Amino acid sequence: MCLFCDIIEHRQKSYIVYQDSYVTAFLDKFPIKPGHTLVVPNVHSENFLMMDSKTSCQLCNTLKTIAIAVKGALKADGIRLVSNIGESAGQVIFHTHFHIMPAWSQEPDFPSFVPRKEQTEEYYRSMQSVIMDAVKSVLSNSQIHGEVNEST
Ligand code: ZN
Numbered sequence: 001m002c003l004f005c006d007i008i009e010h011r012q013k014s015y016i017v018y019q020d021s022y023v024t025a026f027l028d029k030f031p032i033k034p035g036h037t038l039v040v041p042n043v044h045s046e047n048f049l050m051m052d053s054k055t056s057c058q059l060c061n062t063l064k065t066i067a068i069a070v071k072g073a074l075k076a077d078g079i080r081l082v083s084n085i086g087e088s089a090g091q092v093i094f095h096t097h098f099h100i101m102p103a104w105s106q107e108p109d110f111p112s113f114v115p116r117k118e119q120t121e122e123y124y125r126s127m128q129s130v131i132m133d134a135v136k137s138v139l140s141n142s143q144i145h146g147e148v149n150e151s152t
Pocket of ligand 1: 002003004005006044045094095
């Protein structure tokens with residue numbers, strides 16, 4: 001059994017901010033920073049290096065969209081995109097995933113959740129709502145500019 005497959009199939013509770021036929025994005029249950037989001041392919045693969053090219057292209061396009069949305073929603077100055085590949089690199093869930101972690105130049109250490117812990121229901125609900133809205137806005141802007149994601 002794979003935790004992320006269960007989230008994708010809605011068998012496991014999570015706060016999904018975006019889902020299409022290829023990719024699902026949801027809030028990290030144990031965020032490092034506010035807005036910490038995970039982007040995963042719907043079809044199980046152990047890590048990014050083992051993905052087929054078509055799915056990895058879809059994943060990258062959506063990763064960019066979600067990263068722009070998270071950056072905007074959290075008014076972040078920067079974003080860290082991280083994929084840990086292999087146990088030695090810190091991979092814990094063996095289903096391909098990218099972390100999107102906002103960063104702020106004025107507050108390098110705050111707000112930050114260390115140690116990582118489960119947040120309040122309020123945190124997940126409000127974060128899900130602002131990020132979902134931001135994703136919709138990024139997608140509608142990209143359609144205006146003719147950059148329609150082929151997965152949609
Ligand atoms: Zn899986």
